[in-house]
Amino acid sequence: MAAKIIDGKQIAAEMREQLKIEIAGLAKKGVVPGLGVILVGGDPASKSYVTAKQKACQEIGIYSDDNRLPETTSQKELLALINKMNKDPKIHGILVQLPLPKHINETDVLLAIDPAKDVDSFHPINVGKMVTGQKAFLPCTPHGVVQLLIKSGVKIEGANVVIVGRSNIAGKPLANILIQKNPLGNATVTVCHTRTKNLAEHTKKADIVIAAAGYPNTITADMIKDGAVVIDVGVNRVDDPSKKSGYRLVGDVDFENVKEKASLITPVPGGVGPMTITMLLYNTVEAARLAAR
Numbered sequence: 001m002a003a004k005i006i007d008g009k010q011i012a013a014e015m016r017e018q019l020k021i022e023i024a025g026l027a028k029k030g031v032v033p034g035l036g037v038i039l040v041g042g043d044p045a046s047k048s049y050v051t052a053k054q055k056a057c058q059e060i061g062i063y064s065d066d067n068r069l070p071e072t073t074s075q076k077e078l079l080a081l082i083n084k085m086n087k088d089p090k091i092h093g094i095l096v097q098l099p100l101p102k103h104i105n106e107t108d109v110l111l112a113i114d115p116a117k118d119v120d121s122f123h124p125i126n127v128g129k130m131v132t133g134q135k136a137f138l139p140c141t142p143h144g145v146v147q148l149l150i151k152s153g154v155k156i157e158g159a160n161v162v163i164v165g166r167s168n169i170a171g172k173p174l175a176n177i178l179i180q181k182n183p184l185g186n187a188t189v190t191v192c193h194t195r196t197k198n199l200a201e202h203t204k205k206a207d208i209v210i211a212a213a214g215y216p217n218t219i220t221a222d223m224i225k226d227g228a229v230v231i232d233v234g235v236n237r238v239d240d241p242s243k244k245s246g247y248r249l250v251g252d253v254d255f256e257n258v259k260e261k262a263s264l265i266t267p268v269p270g271g272v273g274p275m276t277i278t279m280l281l282y283n284t285v286e287a288a289r290l291a292a293r
C-alpha cells in the first residue's frame with residue numbers, strides 16, 4: 001500500500017497559527033518578538049532563504065530587522081552589527097545567513113551571537129545544552145523533523161532510527177535530540193555517513209529512516225523495510241528542461257518508489273523545508289517570551 005504523505009506545509013501552517021496566538025499574548029505585555037537578519041553578499045539561494053524567512057516573520061507578526069550587507073563587508077563590521085543587535089532590546093533572535101564570504105571566519109561570527117539570541121542554535125553553549133539535555137533553543141531543521149514525526153503520530157520512543165548524514169546542521173543534532181531521555185527522544189539511533197560499510201544493512205533495520213546526505217536517490221526502495229517512516233531532509237537541484245528555471249528540486253530519497261513501501265513519507269518540496277522556517281519563528285517567539293519574563 002502506498003505511504004501516507006506527511007504534509008509539512010499543513011503541519012507548519014498549524015504551528016504558525018499557534019505562534020500567532022502566543023504573539024498576541026506577548027503583545028498584551030507590550031512585547032513584539034524581533035528577529036535580526038543578516039545576509040552578507042548576493043548568493044541567490046541565500047537571498048531567497050532570507051526573503052522567505054522575513055516573509056514568514058511578517059505573516060505572523062514578528063518584527064524583522066533586515067540587514068543586507070555587501071560581499072566586501074569586513075569581519076569587524078559584521079561583528080559590530082552583531083554586537084549592536086546583542087544589545088538591542090527589540091531584537092530577540094539573530095540570524096546570520098550561512099555560508100559567509102571566504103574572508104569572514106564563520107566560527108568567530110557564530111561565537112559573537114549572544115546565546116540567548118541564538119535562534120539558529122549554532123552557538124557551542126546551545127549545542128552543549130542540547131547534548132547534555134538542558135533546556136535550549138533546538139536547531140531549526142532537526143527540531144522541525146522531530147515535530148513532523150510527533151505531529152504525524154509516529155512513536156519515537158523505542159524506535160530504531162537510522163540517520164544518513166552527520167553534518168553539524170542536520171545529522172548530528174538530530175541524533176542528539178532523538179537520543180535524549182525526554183518526549184522528543186528515547187529512540188535508538190544509528191548515524192551513517194560515507195565511511196559506513198553497507199548502508200542498506202542499517203537502513204533496512206530502521207523503523208524511521210532520515211536522509212540528510214545531499215544527493216538524489218541516496219535512499220532507494222530496496223534499502224527500507226516495509227512500513228518504515230521515511231523523512232527526507234535533502235534538497236537537491238536536478239536539471240529539468242521542462243521547467244522555466246531549467247531545474248527542479250528533489251530530496252535524497254527515490255520518492256516514487258520508496259512511497260510504495262513506506263508507511264509515511266515526506267515529499268520534497270513540502271516536507272521538512274516549511275518546518276525549518278517554522279522552528280526559527282518558534283525559537284524567536286520563545287526568545288521573546290524568555291526576555292519578557
Ligand code: NAP
Binds near residue numbers: 171
Ligand atoms: P553536508 O554537510 O554535505 O553533509 C552530508 C552528510 O551526508 C555527510 O555527513 C556525508 O558523510 C553524508 N553522506 C553523503 N553521501 C552519503 C552516502 N551516499 N551515504 C552515506 N552518507 C552520505 O550536508 P547538510 O548540510 O547536512 O545537508 C544535507 C542535505 O539536506 C542537503 O541536500 C541540504 O540541502 C539539505 N538541507 C535541507 C534543509 C531544509 O530545511 N530542508 C536544511 C539543511 C539541509 P561524510 O560526513 O562522511 O562526508
